[in-house]
Amino acid sequence: MVFADRDEAAGTALAAELGPAVRFLAGDVTRKEFAQRCVAAARAEFGRIDILLNNAGVTHSSSFLDLDEADFDRVLGVNLKSYFLFGQAAARAMVEQGGGGAIINMSSVNAILAIPDQVPYVISKGAVNQLTRVMAIGLAAHDIRVNAIGPGTIATELARKAVMGSPQARTCSPARR
Numbered sequence: 001m002v003f004a005d006r007d008e009a010a011g012t013a014l015a016a017e018l019g020p021a022v023r024f025l026a027g028d029v030t031r032k033e034f035a036q037r038c039v040a041a042a043r044a045e046f047g048r049i050d051i052l053l054n055n056a057g058v059t060h061s062s063s064f065l066d067l068d069e070a071d072f073d074r075v076l077g078v079n080l081k082s083y084f085l086f087g088q089a090a091a092r093a094m095v096e097q098g099g100g101g102a103i104i105n106m107s108s109v110n111a112i113l114a115i116p117d118q119v120p121y122v123i124s125k126g127a128v129n130q131l132t133r134v135m136a137i138g139l140a141a142h143d144i145r146v147n148a149i150g151p152g153t154i155a156t157e158l159a160r161k162a163v164m165g166s167p168q169a170r171t172c173s174p175a176r177r
Helices: 008-018 032-046 069-096 119-142 157-162 167-171
Strands: 002-005 023-026 051-054 101-106 144-149
Touching: 002 008, 002 032, 008 023, 023 032, 032 069, 051 069, 069 101, 069 119, 069 144, 101 119, 119 144
Parallel strands: 002 023, 051 101, 101 144
Antiparallel strands: none
């Protein structure tokens, strides 16, 4: 397994904890060159790439009227653009290998359920669902399955800071839409 993150210290520690069959690469998931480098590293280390899990995610709390363009761009870059870049790089490798494989995109219940102070996050997750559909149709001829998983809130550090720390998010439910 090869995984990527921008936090070199945490990634290196996790790779050591997971064992010798795990490789870590530090870098910016919003850069095409980094996506290509990760896929190339996986192929070099393991001979091929069969599965990609796109799971990068950040958030930014702000009202719609106060949201800065830079924060919008940052969240969409990590949560959507990286899925496109890594998906394209992995799919190209899968096709070069003769086809077949699976791409899994982590979405969220927030692709459907909006939280008022999580503007770019909910937009990105809705877009991930549509990207997944487009990828699935476009890659089906190569026997590459593409699916999205859209869980509710998972008790991660991101959720503790962004969702559970937000009174608006804690009280938002489908019944209150």
